[in-house]
Amino acid sequence: MPNTEYHPIDLQSVKGTRDFYPEQMKIRNWLFTIWRNTALQFGFEEYDACVLEHAELYTRKAGDEITEQLYSFHDKGGRLLSLRPEMTPSLARMVLQRQKALSFPLKWFSIPQCFRYERMTRGRRREHFQWNADIIGQPAEVAEAEIFSLLLMSCENMGLTSRDIRVFVNDRRILNAILSRINVPDQQQNQVMIVMDKRDKLPADAFAEMLQQQQMTAAQVEQLNDFLSCQSMEELAVEMGDSTGLTSLRQVMEMVAKSGFGDYLQFDVSIVRGLSYYTGTVFEMNVMDKSQRAICGGGRYDSLLSTYGGDSVPAVGFGFGDVVILDVLSDLKKLPSFDNQLEYMVIPFSSEEIGMAVSISNQLRHKGKSVECDCSLKKVKKALQRADELKVQTVVLLFPDELAVGEVVLRDMKTRQQENMTITRLIENAI
Ligand code: HAM
Numbered sequence: 001m002p003n004t005e006y007h008p009i010d011l012q013s014v015k016g017t018r019d020f021y022p023e024q025m026k027i028r029n030w031l032f033t034i035w036r037n038t039a040l041q042f043g044f045e046e047y048d049a050c051v052l053e054h055a056e057l058y059t060r061k062a063g064d065e066i067t068e069q070l071y072s073f074h075d076k077g078g079r080l081l082s083l084r085p086e087m088t089p090s091l092a093r094m095v096l097q098r099q100k101a102l103s104f105p106l107k108w109f110s111i112p113q114c115f116r117y118e119r120m121t122r123g124r125r126r127e128h129f130q131w132n133a134d135i136i137g138q139p140a141e142v143a144e145a146e147i148f149s150l151l152l153m154s155c156e157n158m159g160l161t162s163r164d165i166r167v168f169v170n171d172r173r174i175l176n177a178i179l180s181r182i183n184v185p186d187q188q189q190n191q192v193m194i195v196m197d198k199r200d201k202l203p204a205d206a207f208a209e210m211l212q213q214q215q216m217t218a219a220q221v222e223q224l225n226d227f228l229s230c231q232s233m234e235e236l237a238v239e240m241g242d243s244t245g246l247t248s249l250r251q252v253m254e255m256v257a258k259s260g261f262g263d264y265l266q267f268d269v270s271i272v273r274g275l276s277y278y279t280g281t282v283f284e285m286n287v288m289d290k291s292q293r294a295i296c297g298g299g300r301y302d303s304l305l306s307t308y309g310g311d312s313v314p315a316v317g318f319g320f321g322d323v324v325i326l327d328v329l330s331d332l333k334k335l336p337s338f339d340n341q342l343e344y345m346v347i348p349f350s351s352e353e354i355g356m357a358v359s360i361s362n363q364l365r366h367k368g369k370s371v372e373c374d375c376s377l378k379k380v381k382k383a384l385q386r387a388d389e390l391k392v393q394t395v396v397l398l399f400p401d402e403l404a405v406g407e408v409v410l411r412d413m414k415t416r417q418q419e420n421m422t423i424t425r426l427i428e429n430a431i
Pocket of ligand 1: 085086087088116118123124125126127128130132133134275294295296297298299316317318319320321322323324
């Protein structure tokens, strides 16, 4: 009887999301291991939260693009929930919940999967993993220096150098000072900065038009463009005098130079960041000519916790996504090759030897060896071909005649040399 209930399903993953087949999983694990180990090396502690949050956590401060990109829905209890688009609000929520009990400063990291309904372009998908590292409760610039050291040490652990990448840094207080200088009222400055963040992606006249929609005059737009064309902190200081932001950023730069990562940092007055909770240092990492979407972004956000109703706690950190960095490493041919690391493959000749094959495999595994027990009873030639494909180091062949005298045949897959060995010695030798 034909099955009339059969409906073929769409085999594609949801648009903008990725499947991780074993070959992609190896790359992902390699990257996550570098992120995790570097964070642990710097004394950061790992935390996590559920991917589902109350949508309100993200929509309280309207205006950010991210609030328009939420994957949100009502659950069966009528709650408006959202898949997290970023980790920082969850981190703030967790810290607030235990604010009285925690001892600050906290150095926390996480590798959450995040969801944003983005327009899909190179480097931007609807789902990504994002390494987050944040220091909470440390107001001084030394926190920024530590965050930059962590970020750049992880990049060096991936094989990148200051010839490959740059961290473009700025300070929100510099931008506030510029806007005040050209008479943009305080309460309008956040909206103007949201537009300024898009400057790189817009033609000059579209940028000007968007600023004018924020009640800026043509003269103010021109003045702003003049400030944004400053190439260095010195040039900016000449144009507008010193400011808290400039002084603070200078200290950050000096400390990063002492930490040995000074070559990676570059002042860039056009860095704004799309999220409105930043209050001080802001930065984005990219390749030297900025031809990619940001590899990593972050900054200081000293008032986020207080906007959620807690005491104000200073904080600084970054989000470093897995999508762009893998494109960059692949373009630079810096991705390692991921061979299988199987040490043994045990192959029984017939069903008679399967029991012994399983026993030998587990004895080797007890000794800490990685072992594939291939009981598919293929022809030996085919089984050896598979061992070659899996890059197995040694094959253990179980033939009836040898087994009858307590021996197996060992084949070194590199040299193709074979030798007989007793099972007892095989296990003893496996150290
Ligand atoms: P963000 O700039 O929105 O900042 O994202 C940080 C990084 O996540 C980006 O630089 C990029 O690597 C990656 N990313 C973001 N959206 C996508 C996407 N659609 N597809 C692929 N990768 C993406 C934040 O999320 C802040 N919460 C970071 C932070 C932590 N600031 C302080 N602490």
